[in-house]
Amino acid sequence: MNISKPQTLTLTPLMPGSKEESVQTNINFIEKTDHQEMESLPIKIAAVDLSIYYGNFKAIKDISINIPENKITALIGPSGCGKSTLLRSFNRMNDLIQGSRVEGQVILNGMNIYDKDIDEVDIRQRVGMVFQRPNPFPMSIFDNVAYGPRLYGIRKKGVLEEIVERSLRQAAVWEDLKNKLNHSGLALSGGQQQRLCIARSLAIEPSVILMDEPASSLDPIATLKIEELMETLKEDYTIVIVTHNMYQAARVSDFTAFLMIDEDRSGKIVEIGATHQIFTNPRMQQTEDYVTGRFG
Amino acid sequence: MPRQTLDREIHHLQDEVLLLGSMVEQAMLNAIDTLKRRDLDGARQVYNNDEQINEKRYAIENRLMILFATQQPIAHDLRLLAAIMEVITELERMGDYAKGVAKINLLIGEDDTPIPTREISRMGDLAVGMLHRALSAFINEDVSMARRIPQEDDQVDELFNQIYHKNVTAMIANPSIIDQANYVMWIVHNIERMADRVTNICERTIFIATGETLELNASDDEWSFDNDE
Secondary structure, three states: OEOOOOOOOOOOOOOOOOOOOOOOOOOEOOOOOOHHHHHOOOEEEEEEEEEEEEOOEEEEEEEEEEEEOOOEEEEEOOOOOOHHHHHHHOOOHHHHOOOEEEEEEEEEOOEEOOOOOOOHHHHHHHEEEEOOOOOOOOOEHHHHHHHHHHHOOOOOHHHHHHHHHHHHHHOOOHHHHOOOOOOEHHHOOHHHHHHHHHHHHHOOOOOEEEEEOOOOOOOHHHHHHHHHHHHHHOOOOEEEEEOOOHHHHHHHOOEEEEEEEOOOOOEEEEEEEEHHHHHHOOOOHHHHHHHOOOOO | OOOHHHHHHHHHHHHHHHHHHHHHHHHHHHHHHHHHOOOHHHHHHHHHHHHHHHHHHHHHHHHHHHHHHHHOOOHHHHHHHHHHHHHHHHHHHHHHHHHHHHHHHHHHOOOOOOOOHHHHHHHHHHHHHHHHHHHHHHHHOOHHHHHHHHHHHHHHHHHHHHHHHHHHHHHHHOHHHHHHHHHHHHHHHHHHHHHHHHHHHHHHHHHHHHOOOOOOOOOOOOOOHHHOO
8 A cells, every 4th residue: 555645846834723735755554565575585495386185185286385494484274275284295294194195396405305216204304393282202301302313313412412402492491491301291381392392393403393383282371482482493494384373373474375275175375475464465355354354 | 581572573663763753853953953044955954854754654654553463462562552653643743843844944035034043942942852751751651751741831832922922013013024924923833733742642651551541731732822812
C-alpha cells in the first residue's frame, strides 16, 4: 500500500484551524517483500520440483523452495497440506515410510540428497531433526547428548564431555542441568526435555535443524523459551520449522511459506515471503484468509 | 528470558522515538533561529528536511505494524506500542509546525516585517524544552513528570497572548500591516500548537503506566482565540 497523499507545491502558510498540506512520500506503508528477498540470500537447502507420493497418493506436488542459510523458515498451512512431508523430505525421513516415493530434487550443499549414491544416515547427520513431543532416550542426560557422537565413533571421555557441555550450552539448558548430568533425561520437565533433545541433535554438528511442531506439547513459557533459543541457534544453523501455530511462525521466523491442498488433494505452496510481509501484507488472497483465521 | 525478541524491538523503537523527537526539536529550533537571522537558505533547508521527519515516522509506523502482526504484544507491551503509534503522529505533526515556521520565513522573504524574535525564541525554547522532557517521561514512564509538564503550557499561552494582543493593537493602529501581523500570528500559532501537543504525549505516558486515558489540559483546542480574554 503506497502512501497516496496529494502533493502540494504552493507555499501556503498554516492558517488557524487549517490542515497542514500533505506531502508526497515514497515510503511504502508496508514494505512489499516477496520471495525475491528470500532468494537473494545464500541458500542452504532447496527443493526443486519436488513431489512426494505415499503409494498412489501425491502428498505434495511440484514444490520448489529455497531455504536461506542461517535463517528460520516456517512452513504453515492447514492440516494435511503437506508441510510435515516437505519438512521430512529435507533429511529423507520420508524414506522410513513404506511406499513413499520422491520425484524432483532436494539440494543440500550442491548435492541432490536423493541421488542413489548418497548415504541417508550421512544426510541425517547434516540435517538434524526435533520432533513434536520431546523424546529423550531412557538414559542419563549426558548419555542422551553423547549418543550421536558415540554412534559416530567418538569414545574419548574428554571429547564427549566437551561436546555435551557445548551442546547443552547452545540449547540454553547447561546451567539448569550441569549438576545433574547423570540424572535420567526422562526426569526433566517437558521444556527441558525438548531442549535436551535439541542439544542431542546439535551434538552431531548438523548444519540444518528441522523442527516439527517443536513446542506444541509445551506450556506457554517453555514455548517462548524454545522460540528464543531458535533465535540464538540461527546464528550457527539453518532452521526450518513446521507449526500449526501461525502466531509462533510469525514470532520466530524470518521467512514463511504457506501451503495448502490443491483441488487434487496434493499439497502446494501458495506463497513464500518474508514473514513480516506474509503477516502484514500477503500477496495472495488464500494466504490472507489463512493468516486472518478466515480459512483453514 | 522469554520474549527477548519483542523486548529488543521495543527498546529499538523507543530509541527511534527519541531520535524522531530530537529531529523535531532541532527542526523547530532551527526554524526559529533562521527566522531570527532572516536566513532564507536555512529556512528552505528546515522546510525540506521535514521530509526526513515524515520518513522516520513512517519507518517507525511500519516497524510497529510488523511487531503487532508478528509478536502479538499484550498488556503493557500493547499499551506501549499503541502509545508509540500515537506519539510518532504527534511528533510528525510538530515537525509540520517547524516546517510551517520556516515556510512563513520564506513567505516574508526580504520584506521588513517586524518580528518579535525575543518572545518567539522564548516560546520556542519553552515548547522544545517541554517536548524534550515529555519524551524523557514517556520513555521512563514517569507519571509524575508527565502530569507536571502540561502545566508549563500556560507560559507558552501567555507569550502567545502577549504577541496576539500586541499584534491586534498594531493592526488597529495601522491596517496596512495586517498581512505582516498575520504572518507573525501564524508563527506563534505553530509554536503554541507544538506545546499543546506535548500534552498528548504526556497523556500517553500515563496511559502506558496506568492504562488510564485522561485529558491533562482542557485548553488543548485546535485554535484558542475564542478562549482568550
